[in-house]
Amino acid sequence: DSVWYGDQHLESMTESGFKDEAGRSTTGMSGASGVWSGLPVNVVYIPHEENKNLPPMQNKPRIQFMDGVDQTGAIIGYGGDMEEDPAYAALKVSNNILVIFGRCPHLCCIPGWQLIENNFTADNWEPGGLDSGGNKLFCICHSSRYDPTVVEKNTNRNRASGTVFQYFGIKRTGGPTPVGMPLIPFTVNNDVIEVVDFKAEGIEAMLDWYTYCD
Template sequence: MAKDYNLFVPESKEILSNAGETVINRRQFLRYGFNAATGVLAASLGVLGFAAILLPPGGGSAGDLSVKFWAKGREDTAWYGAKHLQSMTKEDFVAEAANSNTGTSGASGVWNGVPVVVTYVEDSKWQGSPTDNNKARFQMMEGYDESGKYIGHFEDMVAMDERIYPSDDLIMVFGRCTHLCCIPGWQLVSNNYTDDSWTPGGTDDGGTKLFCICHSSRFDTTALEMNTNRNRSNGATFTYAGVRKAGGPAPVGLPLIPIELNNGVVEGITDYVDWLTYCD
């Protein structure tokens, strides 16, 4: 049975301006994969207003690999609202996680012109402790594609490139749902899936999930797996490292984008951008 949830609707209906940003027009909005299921929000905010809340501007500063907070329309509700378009630092997430029962925190962001979600997990503190203590930690798991075929283990990906494993207790994933390329987020809604609770195993139990408000797909950013997806432009299948789909209509989980810290600032690594092509 579907669970009820409350959407955090921002008070402002301000449309994205072009003060150094890219204006999203109707054609671009539709191309980003939103469909009729988002009509309720679009009707109340306007198509451009809704897009401005969730979609970062295209492009990006050349040579700037830092990840920026994206709190458009949520400046008064998100814990990082006052940091909109500021570079993310590990310190930001550690401070927020101190308010969490599970030792986690998360934020929507923009990197290299695409939407991302960064999650902090106190893995280094709780890895190896009993899993029933409600303290989140990363889990390297086996991956199965949408047909149930075994693909491989996350450890296989790490063996090829150790940078793929979430470094410094931080993980960044591409913020486009594998269902219809909508924009899942961290605590965009309040429900059982996004509660401050954690259950091991990568299942749909417990909270601390990324939730897609379009069709209710859920993703567990602590459950790390190897999987496959298809390039939207040419149909070619590719293997990627990512996080597990916990529930909903999405066929597979979200790909991760490896990160590194530069004087405490979160920066993305560009070596695996091909993993993002299912929404080209």
């Protein structure tokens, strides 16, 4: 159930494919956008295991866990909690990959990985979750930017019902979007990146995270 854009169109999403592409980059990162199990997604490969014990430095990306700050400036929660809380075991960092829901909380456009060339999408990386540096997910409609290497806990709401929910996702770094985008749990089976069974894993409540454009 994979529909990739570009030269991977209609092919399965594989861990090895991301690794191969990452090997051709300055930062060791790679990414792709598409429709996966019916959801618009961005999938990003980050050399977390290779770099996580290094001091923060340019072009040595790793997954950074930070506090999520909502539109009012309130701190909602710490991204690293998903690594410790058994309720979110399906989201624990694995295989150097993050799968990210691909709808912008601003006006529900679809941000992408290196869809255009600019300073935000260039093949470089700065630590700290700042708006400087490249390798951002970028919305070409209204220029919202997201750092796919920063995981935080934040809050959003369903546009139709007004229901407010908390989620784990990546950080907004700039532009009109109010917050970042949520993560999607996955598993790797014989190199193929697959969606988990939300019901079997007891995480059906996470499906609400992907309703803010409903």
